[in-house]
Amino acid sequence: MPEGHSVHRIARQFDRNYVGRRVMASSPQGRFVEGASLIDGRAAASVRAVGKQMFLEFEGDLWLRVHLGMYGAWDFAGEILVDPTIGSANGRMGQTNQRGTDLEGDPVFDAAGENSLTSIGAPRRTRVHVRMSEQTTGLADEDDQWPPPVVGQVRLRLMTDITCADLRGPTACQIQDPDEVAATIAKLxxxxxxxxxxxxxxxxxxxxxxxxxxxxxxxxxxxxxxxxxxxxxxxxxxxxxxxxxxxxxxxxxxxxxxxxxxxxxxxxxxxxxxxxxxxxxxxxxxxxxxxxxxxxxxxxxxxxxxxxxxxxxxxxxxxxxxxxxxxxxxxxx
Known part of the structure; x- marks a missing residue:
């Protein structure tokens, strides 16, 4: 199960890449069609993580609550701007891609898959096309397909014009109003x-x-x-x-x-x-x-x-x- 550090990293990634941008929402799997329709076309306003849960606010006082649970994960594709606050004073970035962690030299390869720019949550192998921005480690081939093809059971897809996030296998994925968000957090x-x-x-x-x-x-x-x-x-x-x-x-x-x-x-x-x-x-x-x-x-x-x-x-x-x-x-x- 993804633990608290992963969810905070996910929230920072959404803050960097989604907040302030209009979002297209869909449910390729078909299990979250109604919820996706409520936030489709709205701008993301803020995001917060509390423990193992993330709350993404959209204009109109609508919040997306996600609890990854045992098997959930977010897969990111497109231009990914790394949060500059995730890293140490010597400039090392904690956020990495599947190749590992950059420790002042050659990458460190992590076979466990716990640390990933393109997939955060339950360790998994996934086909994700990533066009890295200047703030990250490189650029993918120009012929990468956009939007990326849907692979597997995607509960929710959130897209801006340059970034895509696919949610798979969460324990909870629901739309809440501000009072419901407050009540959820109060129990934590x-x-x-x-x-x-x-x-x-x-x-x-x-x-x-x-x-x-x-x-x-x-x-x-x-x-x-x-x-x-x-x-x-x-x-x-x-x-x-x-x-x-x-x-x-x-x-x-x-x-x-x-x-x-x-x-x-x-x-x-x-x-x-x-x-x-x-x-x-x-x-x-x-x-x-x-x-x-x-x-x-x-x-x-x-x-x-x-x-x-x-x-x-x-x-x-x-x-x-x-x-x-x-x-x-x-x-x-």
């Missing part, structure tokens, strides 16, 4: 990139400390905190040396605060790099390997049966909340 826990960080910390601490629910479930509860998914859950619990089965109310307050502050940091890194990078203080070679390969950028996630990187104990895999949980029974006790 704090998001460090949306809410005041200090206020968000207090909300998170209060929500966790009053519940007997295991902390491993609370971190995945979008009403407690927004944006954390299966990867970040496992990694944050390991980084905190915290047993995932500990009831929330039994987790020391300072440790709960530490979880929130770690999420603030990891989410920012994820938005900048496009990767769920959870290992710190890597040397340049190790960092390059980590950016290229998922298995080199995590402490415990996807490492069932392998030795813990710290203590050597075999990493445990179990099911919690109908999702796979990876953890170290020695470091996290």
């Amino acid at each position: 826990g704090p998001d460090p990139l949306v809410d005041d960080v200090a206020e968000g910390e207090e909300r998170f601490v209060a929500a966790v400390r009053k519940k007997a629910t295991p902390i491993g479930l609370l971190l995945m509860d979008q009403a407690v905190v927004s944006g954390i998914g299966n990867v970040y859950r496992a990694e944050m619990l390991y980084r905190a040396n915290l047993d995932p089965h500990t009831p929330g109310r039994d987790v020391p307050e300072e440790l709960v605060r530490g979880l929130w502050r770690d999420w603030v940091r990891l989410l920012s890194i994820g938005v900048e790099t496009g990767q769920m990078m959870t290992m710190d203080d890597l040397d340049p070679d190790a960092y390059r390997r980590a950016m290229a390969h998922r298995d080199d950028r995590h402490w415990v996630y996807h490492r069932a049966g392998l030795p813990c990187r710290v203590c050597g104990t075999e990493i445990v895999l179990e099911e919690m909340g109908a999702r796979k949980l990876y953890w170290c029974p020695v470091c996290q006790r």
Whole structure:
């Protein structure tokens, strides 16, 4: 499932390429014809991401709400202007194409497909024709077909005269009015990139400390905190040396605060790099390997049966909340 960093990157891409432009909307799949007709021909006015959900505003007080869920993804084609705020102070851009991440030199190839300019969401291979703008890495052949052909089950296609975005496989895709948007967001826990960080910390601490629910479930509860998914859950619990089965109310307050502050940091890194990078203080070679390969950028996630990187104990895999949980029974006790 795409986690919070991906959705914030998607929102920034829409802000850069759609906001202020008139949009043609259609539903090639046929499952969102009525909704597409309501926004067809309207200009996009603003966009925001909260946790794993994105809200794209159109003139006339209409909002498109999208929750990608387990299998959803946005595929972009046409001229793609990269958001200049996604990158580090040394000029590296976190937004990349399928070829990988540019780290002051040759591209780093990511076989997992987590970091993509042309497809953001569930990793997938897709036929997308991309004509890159001057702000990106190159130009495609002049004979690329425009508009791009519809490939597969496209729930919603949003087009300007130069950019196309195809939505596939979302859990939710609906039109809302401002009151419905507010009601949806009110049900979500704090998001460090949306809410005041200090206020968000207090909300998170209060929500966790009053519940007997295991902390491993609370971190995945979008009403407690927004944006954390299966990867970040496992990694944050390991980084905190915290047993995932500990009831929330039994987790020391300072440790709960530490979880929130770690999420603030990891989410920012994820938005900048496009990767769920959870290992710190890597040397340049190790960092390059980590950016290229998922298995080199995590402490415990996807490492069932392998030795813990710290203590050597075999990493445990179990099911919690109908999702796979990876953890170290020695470091996290």
